[in-house]
Amino acid sequence: MRILIFGGGGFLGKRLALELLKRESLSRAGEAAQDIRNVTVFDKILPSDFSGDHRLVRFEGDICDKSLIRSLLSEPVDIIFHLAAIVSGEAEKNFDLGMRVNLHASLQMLELCRELKVNPIFVFASSCAVFGGDVSTTIYDNTAAVPQSSYGSQKAIVELLINDYSRRGFIDGRVLRLPTIAIRPGKPNAATSSFVSSIIREPLQGKRANCPVSPDTKIWILSPSKVIEDFIFAASLSAETLGGNRIINLPGITTTVAEMVRSLEQVAGKKAVELIDWQPDAFIQSIVLTWPPTFAPERGEVLGFKKDASVRHIIDSFIEEELGQTK
Amino acid sequence: MRILIFGGGGFLGKRLALELLKRESLSRAGEAAQDIRNVTVFDKILPSDFSGDHRLVRFEGDICDKSLIRSLLSEPVDIIFHLAAIVSGEAEKNFDLGMRVNLHASLQMLELCRELKVNPIFVFASSCAVFGGDVSTTIYDNTAAVPQSSYGSQKAIVELLINDYSRRGFIDGRVLRLPTIAIRPGKPNAATSSFVSSIIREPLQGKRANCPVSPDTKIWILSPSKVIEDFIFAASLSAETLGGNRIINLPGITTTVAEMVRSLEQVAGKKAVELIDWQPDAFIQSIVLTWPPTFAPERGEVLGFKKDASVRHIIDSFIEEELGQTK
Numbered sequence: 001m002r003i004l005i006f007g008g009g010g011f012l013g014k015r016l017a018l019e020l021l022k023r024e025s026l027s028r029a030g031e032a033a034q035d036i037r038n039v040t041v042f043d044k045i046l047p048s049d050f051s052g053d054h055r056l057v058r059f060e061g062d063i064c065d066k067s068l069i070r071s072l073l074s075e076p077v078d079i080i081f082h083l084a085a086i087v088s089g090e091a092e093k094n095f096d097l098g099m100r101v102n103l104h105a106s107l108q109m110l111e112l113c114r115e116l117k118v119n120p121i122f123v124f125a126s127s128c129a130v131f132g133g134d135v136s137t138t139i140y141d142n143t144a145a146v147p148q149s150s151y152g153s154q155k156a157i158v159e160l161l162i163n164d165y166s167r168r169g170f171i172d173g174r175v176l177r178l179p180t181i182a183i184r185p186g187k188p189n190a191a192t193s194s195f196v197s198s199i200i201r202e203p204l205q206g207k208r209a210n211c212p213v214s215p216d217t218k219i220w221i222l223s224p225s226k227v228i229e230d231f232i233f234a235a236s237l238s239a240e241t242l243g244g245n246r247i248i249n250l251p252g253i254t255t256t257v258a259e260m261v262r263s264l265e266q267v268a269g270k271k272a273v274e275l276i277d278w279q280p281d282a283f284i285q286s287i288v289l290t291w292p293p294t295f296a297p298e299r300g301e302v303l304g305f306k307k308d309a310s311v312r313h314i315i316d317s318f319i320e321e322e323l324g325q326t327k
Numbered sequence: 328m329r330i331l332i333f334g335g336g337g338f339l340g341k342r343l344a345l346e347l348l349k350r351e352s353l354s355r356a357g358e359a360a361q362d363i364r365n366v367t368v369f370d371k372i373l374p375s376d377f378s379g380d381h382r383l384v385r386f387e388g389d390i391c392d393k394s395l396i397r398s399l400l401s402e403p404v405d406i407i408f409h410l411a412a413i414v415s416g417e418a419e420k421n422f423d424l425g426m427r428v429n430l431h432a433s434l435q436m437l438e439l440c441r442e443l444k445v446n447p448i449f450v451f452a453s454s455c456a457v458f459g460g461d462v463s464t465t466i467y468d469n470t471a472a473v474p475q476s477s478y479g480s481q482k483a484i485v486e487l488l489i490n491d492y493s494r495r496g497f498i499d500g501r502v503l504r505l506p507t508i509a510i511r512p513g514k515p516n517a518a519t520s521s522f523v524s525s526i527i528r529e530p531l532q533g534k535r536a537n538c539p540v541s542p543d544t545k546i547w548i549l550s551p552s553k554v555i556e557d558f559i560f561a562a563s564l565s566a567e568t569l570g571g572n573r574i575i576n577l578p579g580i581t582t583t584v585a586e587m588v589r590s591l592e593q594v595a596g597k598k599a600v601e602l603i604d605w606q607p608d609a610f611i612q613s614i615v616l617t618w619p620p621t622f623a624p625e626r627g628e629v630l631g632f633k634k635d636a637s638v639r640h641i642i643d644s645f646i647e648e649e650l651g652q653t654k
Contacts, residue, residue, distance in 0.1 A: 095495065142470055142471045144468075144470055144472065145471065145487075146469075146490065147491065150491055153487050153488070156487050157484045160472075160480050163480065164477050164480035168477070244459070244460055245460065247473075
C-alpha cells in the first residue's frame with residue numbers, strides 16, 4: 001500500500017505520517033489489511049529532521065504545479081490524505097492565494113485522480129469554519145454550510161467537489177470537518193484559531209500569550225491525537241457505509257475560553273494563568289466569533305469517530321506528548 | 328441603467344429581457360428607480376426574432392471566452408442576471424462540459440466582476456437540484472445542500488462563491504434556488520425535469536408526451552411568470568435586507584404528476600390525458616427522484632417572493648400566455 005499525504009510537513013500531516021509508520025499494515029475501505037510499503041509526504045517545505053524510516057518518501061514542491069502532482073500520482077496510490085491549506089487568517093487576508101491553493105489546487109488534484117486507472121481513497125481535511133453566522137444554533141449533520149470566511153467557503157466548495165467526484169466514481173472520498181484542533185505544539189500561526197492553543201501552550205512553558213476574545217467565548221475543540229485516529233479511521237470505512245454523502249462533522253467538545261483557563265490553573269497554577277494577556281483583536285473576532293460552538297455530530301458518533309474525554313484530559317495529553325512530562 | 332443577461336437566449340432569459348423592456352425604469356438594491364437604457368442579452372445563439380427595442384443589445388458568443396466577457400463588462404453594468412447553464416441531464420452526461428460552463432465560466436465571470444470599479448448586483452439562477460437524497464424530509468432555509476447530480480453540485484459551488492464574493496464586496500449577489508419551472512413553452516430539452524412541462528404542453532397541442540416517472544411522484548414547481556417577477560424583485564432588494572447569506576429558496580407549490588394530469592383533464596378533457604405515455608426512464612428517475620419536493624421556504628416568503636395560486640392556475644396561465652387562448 002502506498003499512502004500520499006499532502007500537507008505532510010504541517011503539524012497534523014507529520015503526526016499522521018508518523019502514526020502510519022508505526023504500523024505494519026492498514027485496512028482501507030473495509031478491505032483486508034495490506035502492508036504499508038510507502039508513505040509519501042508532500043509539502044512546500046518539510047522539516048529537515050523528518051526522516052528515518054525507509055518507507056518514508058519526502059517530496060517538496062508547489063501543490064499548484066500540475067506536472068509535479070501528476071508525477072506523484074504516476075505510481076499507484078491507495079490512500080491520499082489532503083491536509084494542505086492556506087489557513088483561515090491568511091486566506092482572509094490574501095484572497096487570491098487562498099483561492100489558488102484551497103480551491104484550484106484541490107480541484108486540480110481531483111482532476112488528476114480522475115485520470116488514474118484505480119481511484120484512490122481520498123480523505124480531505126475540511127473545517128467547522130464552513131459554518132458561520134448565528135452561533136446560538138446547534139449544528140446538526142444536515143445543517144447548511146454558510147461560511148463567513150473565504151477559507152470556510154473554499155473548504156465547503158471542495159467538500160461539494162469530493163461528494164460529486166465520489167458519486168461519479170472518480171475517487172472514493174471522505175471529508176472530515178475538523179473542530180479547532182487544540183492543543184497544537186510549536187509556535188502561533190496565521191490560523192485565526194491559533195490562540196486556542198497558545199493560551200495553554202505558552203503559559204505551560206513560562207511564556208506570555210494573548211487571548212483576543214473574551215473568556216465567555218465558546219469553542220468546539222478536538223485534540224491532535226484524536227483527529228489523527230479519525231483520519232486513519234475515515235480511510236478504513238467502506239464506501240457503502242458512507243453512501244451518497246461523504247461529509248462528516250467530527251465529534252468534539254464544546255468548551256469556553258474560561259473553562260480552558262480554569263483547567264490550565266488546575267494543572268499549572270495561578271502563575272501560568274497570569275501569563276495570559278487579554279487584548280481583543282477585531283480581525284480575529286470577526287472570523288472566530290462566527291464559528292458555531294455547539295454541534296450534534298450524530299453521524300460521526302454513530303460511525304465511530306473519536307472525541308476527547310475533557311479539556312483537562314486534552315491539556316494532560318499535551319503535556320505528556322509534547323512537553324515530555326508525565327503528571 | 329445597464330442590465331446584462333447571461334443566458335439571454337434561453338426561455339427564461341428572453342422572457343426576463345422582454346419583461347424588463349416593458350419598463351421605463353427599475354429600482355436596484357433599494358435605491359431610487361433609474362431609467363433602463365440598455366438590456367444586453369448574451370448567449371451562444373440568440374433567437375433571430377429577438378429584437379425590436381432600441382434598448383435591446385444582442386451579443387452572441389462563448390461564455391467561457393474571457394476576453395469576450397471582459398469586453399461585455401467594459402461598459403458600466405448595474406445588474407447582471409446569470410441564467411446561463413448546461414442543464415441537468417446534459418451536465419450529468421457530459422461532466423467536463425458542465426464543469427466548464429456551470430462552474431469555471433461562472434467563477435471567471437465573478438473574477439471579472441471583481442476587477443470592476445463599481446460592483447454590480449449579481450442575480451444567479453441556482454436550482455433546487457442542489458438538494459438530493461432523502462426526499463421524505465422537508466427542506467428548510469438552513470438545510471444542507473447535498474446534491475446528487477453534477478449540475479446540482481456545480482450550482483451549489485457557485486452559490487458559495489457568490490456568498491463569499493458578496494461578503495468581500497466584489498459583487499452584490501443574490502442567489503435564487505428555482506423550483507422546477509413549469510410550464511415551459513417550446514420543445515422538450517435535455518433538462519431531466521423537462522417532462523414536467525411536456526406532459527401538459529404537448530397534449531394541450533394534440534401531441535404525445537412521455538412521462539418517465541410514476542403518477543405519485545411529487546414535484547416542487549413554479550411558473551415562468553412568477554420566477555421572472557422573482558428575478559426582478561431579487562435585484563430590487565437592498566444588501567442590508569439580505570445580510571450575510573444571499574441564498575434564497577424560492578417559494579413554489581408541492582404537487583404530484585397525478586395532480587397535474589387531473590388538472591390537464593379538467594382543462595382539456597380525457598383525450599388530452601390519453602396522449603401521455605408512461606414509459607419509465609431509469610436515467611431521468613436517477614436524478615429527478617433525488618429532488619426533495621417539500622420545502623418550507625420561510626425566508627423567501629417573508630422577503631416577499633411570489634408563488635403560484637394552484638396547478639390549475641399555472642395551466643390556465645400557460646394557455647393564455649403561450650397558446651394565445653383565453654379560457
